[in-house]
Amino acid sequence: MEQWPWWVLAIAFVVDIAIRITAIIVIPRNRRPMSAMAWLLAVFFIPYIGVVLFLVIGNPRLPRARRRKQDQINRYIAATSDKLHFGTLRPNAPDWFRSVVTMNQNLGALPISGDNGAHLISDYQESLDAMAEAIRSAQEYVHVEFYILQSDDSTDNFFRALEEVAARGVSVRVLLDHWANRWKPRYRATVKRLNAMGANWHLMLPMQPLxxxxxxxxxxxxxxxxxxxxxxGYLGSQNITDSSYNLPKNIKRGLHWVDLMVRVDGPVVLSLNAMFLSDWYSETDEILSEIDITNAEIGTGDLDCQIVPSGPGYEVENNLRLFLALLYAAKKKIVIVSPYFVPDEALLLAVSSMCDRGVEVELFVSEEGDQAMVYHAQRSYYEALLRAGVRIWMYRKPYILHTKSLTIDDEVAVIGSSNMDMRSFGLNLEVSMLVRGGEFVSEMRAVEDQYRTLSRELTLEEWLRQPLRSTVLDNLARLTSALQ
Structure with a gap:
C-alpha cells in the first residue's frame, strides 16, 4: 500500500492545527457557552466536516439586510407606539409585571393594550372552521401567516372562505414558510389554489440563491x-393543515397533532397586524401604508395583552427572556406546555430554582416524538427535572401535544408559537402573547386539566429503568441540539 508523501502529511497536520486554533478564537465569540462547546467538540472530533457544517449553519443570524429591515420596523413601531397604547389597563398590576412589559416593549417595540377579548379553541377542526367563519366576515382584507399552509380536506373550509372573500374584492395576503412547505405534500395544489383565487402570496425566508x-x-x-x-385575530400553535400533516410516515404511525389557538379582538389585534406588516415588508419590500394600525375597537373583554415577537432578526432571545422573567415571578404554580422542551442553562436553572422555592411546577410533553433528535434531546433533561421536583405529564400516543403555553399563578399566561427549546429561542421567528387576566388563566387551566386526563405521569423510578442505549442516544442528541 502506497504511503502519502511526508509533505502531504505535514500540510494536513498544519491545516488541522490551524483549524483547531481558529475555532477556539472564532466560535465562542458572542455565542452561548453550551453552543460554543458543542461546535468546538464537532470541529475537534471531525475537523473538516465540522468546519463545513459551521460555515453552512454556524451563523444563527439573519442576513444583514434583513436585520436592517427589522431595525427599521422596530424604530417605526416605537415611534408610533403611543397609537398602539389603546384601552384601559387592569388596575393593581404588580411591579414585576410592569417591568416585564417594559422589557418586552424595549426588545420587540410592541406595547401592552387593555380592553381585549381572548378565548381559547382547543379542538383542531373547530379551530380551522372558526377561522374560516371569521374570514367570511372580512370587508377589507385578510392577512394569513402560517409556518405550514396546505389545502386538504381538513382545511378546505378555510380555503373556501378565502376564495369567497377574494371573489368580492377583499384583499387576501398570504405568507407561508418556504422550507416547511416547498417539498411537502399538497404544496403545488395549495399554490394553484392561492393563484386561482387571486391571493397575493409570498414565501417566507426563501432559499433562492439564483x-x-x-x-x-x-x-x-x-x-x-x-x-x-x-x-x-388568531394566533397559537396550529398550522393550516390536516392533523396528520398529510405525511405518509405520520399516517402510517397514526399520529395526530393536538393544538391550541386563541381568538383575540380589541386593540391587541393592531399589534398582531403590525407584526404581519413587518414580515410582509421583510419579504416583499412593500410597505402597506393603506393599512391603518392607529384606530382600535374596544374588545369583548378587559384583558391586558401584549404581542412579543422574537427570532434571529433581534439582538437577543426575546421569548427566552420573557419566559425567564415569568418563571422567577411565580409564587404558587407554573404549568409549561411545550412539545419540544430543550432548555438552556438559564431556563433549566429557573425551573429547578422555582421547585426549590416551593412553587408547584408541571411540564406537559408528548409520550411519542415526531422529530427524533429533538425528542431524544428533550429526554436527556427528564432526570434532572424529576429530581428537582418537576411533575412531568406525557400526553399519550398516538397524539403529539403541539400546544405552546405557560401559565403562572392565577393571573398571567403566555400562548403562541414558541417552544421552549434552543431552536425557538435562536433560530425561529416566533410570536407569543402575554396575557394578564384571571378569566383567561382559568380557560388555560381548564385546557391543562383536559391534557392531564389524557396523559400519564412520568416518575423518577420509571425513568431510572431506561436502558443504557437510550441514555447514550439522549445525551448525544443533547449535544447536537446546542449547535447554533
Missing part, C-alpha cells in the same frame, strides 16, 4: 397568525 436570497438554511418563520380587517 435570486440572491440566501441565509442559514434552517432559519425558519415559525409564526402562526391570522388578522381580519384589524378587528379580529
Amino acid at each position: 435570486k440572491g436570497r440566501m441565509q442559514r438554511p434552517d432559519l425558519r418563520n415559525h409564526r402562526k397568525l391570522l388578522v381580519i380587517d384589524g378587528k379580529v
Whole structure:
C-alpha cells in the first residue's frame, strides 16, 4: 500500500492545527457557552466536516439586510407606539409585571393594550372552521401567516372562505414558510389554489440563491397568525393543515397533532397586524401604508395583552427572556406546555430554582416524538427535572401535544408559537402573547386539566429503568441540539 508523501502529511497536520486554533478564537465569540462547546467538540472530533457544517449553519443570524429591515420596523413601531397604547389597563398590576412589559416593549417595540377579548379553541377542526367563519366576515382584507399552509380536506373550509372573500374584492395576503412547505405534500395544489383565487402570496425566508436570497438554511418563520380587517385575530400553535400533516410516515404511525389557538379582538389585534406588516415588508419590500394600525375597537373583554415577537432578526432571545422573567415571578404554580422542551442553562436553572422555592411546577410533553433528535434531546433533561421536583405529564400516543403555553399563578399566561427549546429561542421567528387576566388563566387551566386526563405521569423510578442505549442516544442528541 502506497504511503502519502511526508509533505502531504505535514500540510494536513498544519491545516488541522490551524483549524483547531481558529475555532477556539472564532466560535465562542458572542455565542452561548453550551453552543460554543458543542461546535468546538464537532470541529475537534471531525475537523473538516465540522468546519463545513459551521460555515453552512454556524451563523444563527439573519442576513444583514434583513436585520436592517427589522431595525427599521422596530424604530417605526416605537415611534408610533403611543397609537398602539389603546384601552384601559387592569388596575393593581404588580411591579414585576410592569417591568416585564417594559422589557418586552424595549426588545420587540410592541406595547401592552387593555380592553381585549381572548378565548381559547382547543379542538383542531373547530379551530380551522372558526377561522374560516371569521374570514367570511372580512370587508377589507385578510392577512394569513402560517409556518405550514396546505389545502386538504381538513382545511378546505378555510380555503373556501378565502376564495369567497377574494371573489368580492377583499384583499387576501398570504405568507407561508418556504422550507416547511416547498417539498411537502399538497404544496403545488395549495399554490394553484392561492393563484386561482387571486391571493397575493409570498414565501417566507426563501432559499433562492439564483435570486440572491440566501441565509442559514434552517432559519425558519415559525409564526402562526391570522388578522381580519384589524378587528379580529388568531394566533397559537396550529398550522393550516390536516392533523396528520398529510405525511405518509405520520399516517402510517397514526399520529395526530393536538393544538391550541386563541381568538383575540380589541386593540391587541393592531399589534398582531403590525407584526404581519413587518414580515410582509421583510419579504416583499412593500410597505402597506393603506393599512391603518392607529384606530382600535374596544374588545369583548378587559384583558391586558401584549404581542412579543422574537427570532434571529433581534439582538437577543426575546421569548427566552420573557419566559425567564415569568418563571422567577411565580409564587404558587407554573404549568409549561411545550412539545419540544430543550432548555438552556438559564431556563433549566429557573425551573429547578422555582421547585426549590416551593412553587408547584408541571411540564406537559408528548409520550411519542415526531422529530427524533429533538425528542431524544428533550429526554436527556427528564432526570434532572424529576429530581428537582418537576411533575412531568406525557400526553399519550398516538397524539403529539403541539400546544405552546405557560401559565403562572392565577393571573398571567403566555400562548403562541414558541417552544421552549434552543431552536425557538435562536433560530425561529416566533410570536407569543402575554396575557394578564384571571378569566383567561382559568380557560388555560381548564385546557391543562383536559391534557392531564389524557396523559400519564412520568416518575423518577420509571425513568431510572431506561436502558443504557437510550441514555447514550439522549445525551448525544443533547449535544447536537446546542449547535447554533
